[in-house]
Amino acid sequence: MKARREGPWRPPEAPARNFATEAAEATETTETTEATEPKRSLFMNHDLPKSSTPPTRPTRTAGPALSQHTAGKGKPRSSAFVASLLAIFGLCAVNPAITAKASATGAAAAAKTAVKVENTTFKSVDAIIAGQWEFPATTPAPLVVLIPASGGVDRNGLPPDFADEPEIGIYYQLAKKLLAAGFAVFRYDSPGTGRSSRGNFSTERSTALEGYTRAVDHARVDTDHVFLFGHSGGTDTVVGIYPRYEQVAVPAGVILLANQVGETEITRVKAPLLILVSKKDPRNEYEKGRFLVDARAKFKDAKLETELVTLPQAAPGLVKEVPDPEGGHFEIEPDAVDAMLRWLRRHSQVAERS
Numbered sequence: 001m002k003a004r005r006e007g008p009w010r011p012p013e014a015p016a017r018n019f020a021t022e023a024a025e026a027t028e029t030t031e032t033t034e035a036t037e038p039k040r041s042l043f044m045n046h047d048l049p050k051s052s053t054p055p056t057r058p059t060r061t062a063g064p065a066l067s068q069h070t071a072g073k074g075k076p077r078s079s080a081f082v083a084s085l086l087a088i089f090g091l092c093a094v095n096p097a098i099t100a101k102a103s104a105t106g107a108a109a110a111a112k113t114a115v116k117v118e119n120t121t122f123k124s125v126d127a128i129i130a131g132q133w134e135f136p137a138t139t140p141a142p143l144v145v146l147i148p149a150s151g152g153v154d155r156n157g158l159p160p161d162f163a164d165e166p167e168i169g170i171y172y173q174l175a176k177k178l179l180a181a182g183f184a185v186f187r188y189d190s191p192g193t194g195r196s197s198r199g200n201f202s203t204e205r206s207t208a209l210e211g212y213t214r215a216v217d218h219a220r221v222d223t224d225h226v227f228l229f230g231h232s233g234g235t236d237t238v239v240g241i242y243p244r245y246e247q248v249a250v251p252a253g254v255i256l257l258a259n260q261v262g263e264t265e266i267t268r269v270k271a272p273l274l275i276l277v278s279k280k281d282p283r284n285e286y287e288k289g290r291f292l293v294d295a296r297a298k299f300k301d302a303k304l305e306t307e308l309v310t311l312p313q314a315a316p317g318l319v320k321e322v323p324d325p326e327g328g329h330f331e332i333e334p335d336a337v338d339a340m341l342r343w344l345r346r347h348s349q350v351a352e353r354s
Contacts (some may be wrong), residue, residue, distance in 0.1 A: 128197045134185045157169040273304065
């Protein structure tokens, strides 16, 4: 006869993971900033639902297409890689032959510039977020804080199942070009991607705001020239809570790439603004571009500085396929990058570099 168990049965507890320690140990860097409580956690009491019962997020599982992905650097990727980026960045249909190992020649060339990488972690409500600064040879340097597109991508701009080749990520490539031009960059892994924990209450807005708070707090940053960069769904993350960023440090300017914000919200941004949109869809050009310029020009308090760049043949997400002998890769439209660099130089007094 079995002995009777005293009390209710409970499953054995799994050992607690320390995401801050994992992030610090797993990344190869020249310096690491320890995970500490931010000076102020501006979202701690704002994203919590009224219910006292924490919601449970569904576990992200790979569907049939993702299950075909072959992990490992240099091995073929399935069309799921293309499908993931189509969904995240709002791209038009592209050549599905992008299944081979990608080469990012331009980013590799830009990476030759002397760069100092420093990793850090910060809290976004109940998630531990891993991020990094990258500094050019000369500091203090103007800083660009990258706010990624919605949908869950890491600091390089890649979805979770395709993070083994960072150099093909659009934000990796953009960061290298910014560094080569003399700008520092701060980017992070969205909750549940890269080395960031998922959390139950963290949001894109809480993560971006806490990331911005951490990004500006560094001796190598020229705090008079800090710029917010939002891409696709990240444009709403920037504009939707813009006054909160100002409470931390007033941005010297804002860049909205593949803008998704309308004219009603855009006057929240009091800083100089650069908007980049595709001209392929006239409705997109006007509703996400020209109408916003008019709204800021007629703002009741003062005319707000705005520059609009329209790209005639660009996909809505301003991300394009670049074929090469080994397969291909994605990158932000080169004309858009050039326009951003010119605008940043004008607003930060950074001389153009050869």
